[in-house]
Amino acid sequence: MASSGQWHQQIDRLYGDHQRWLVSWFRRKLGCHQRADDLTHDTFMRLLVRREAITVREPRAFLTTLASRVLSNHWRREQVEAAYLKSLAALPEAQAxxxxxxxxxxxxxxxxxxxxxxxxxxxxxxxxxxxxxxxxxxxxxxxxxxxxxxxxxxxxxxxxxxxxxxxxx
Structure with missing residues (x-):
């Protein structure tokens, strides 16, 4: 495991070098700049939470894999919300x-x-x-x-x- 300083440097470098590219990647998938920013943030937060050294030979391939998981979770979350809202719409107003x-x-x-x-x-x-x-x-x-x-x-x-x-x- 890398020291805290090394670990932060790895994340800082990855973020500085690839954050804009990742926002563009998400924007192409979602068509929304704000969601792209949010999901880019979520992607880098996953790295920060891991608190493990990152050895990446191909940073964009690594970020694409991680971002694909974040995007999949985002879509699944939207599906859950849509199903919930659909069931709410079927309730009488007094039970909402x-x-x-x-x-x-x-x-x-x-x-x-x-x-x-x-x-x-x-x-x-x-x-x-x-x-x-x-x-x-x-x-x-x-x-x-x-x-x-x-x-x-x-x-x-x-x-x-x-x-x-x-x-x-």
Missing amino acids: PSPEEHALLLEALHQVDRMLGDLPLPVKRAFLYAQLDGLTHQAIADKLNLSISTVKRYLIRASAQCYFALESA
Whole structure:
């Protein structure tokens, strides 16, 4: 592991040499300069949080890989928010959450999404149907066109993923 001074120099050099290029890369992907700035910031924050020495032969290839992960997380977060807003729109106005509840619910959804990580979509769906909608194993199996034993396997897998995510937090 590099000393704190060396580590900061590595990040400073990487940032100074490639920050503008990375903003342009994100802008081409998103079409929005502000989001590009935000995601560039998030990309470099991931490096800072690691607190590990960086040995990079091809800085732009390295940053592209890291930025692709940041972008994928961004899009997944947008999908979660869109699904949440769609379900809110279906509620009667009297049942709509307050702005504070809305923010808390959205953050909880993002946390669950992070805990479920990169599990396959059918595993996530089975887990969410069970946890959020309270569906039985049979109902989930019918909805996802799966066997009950597969649904059970998926629920165990997703529960284990959440458990270990909480343990490592």
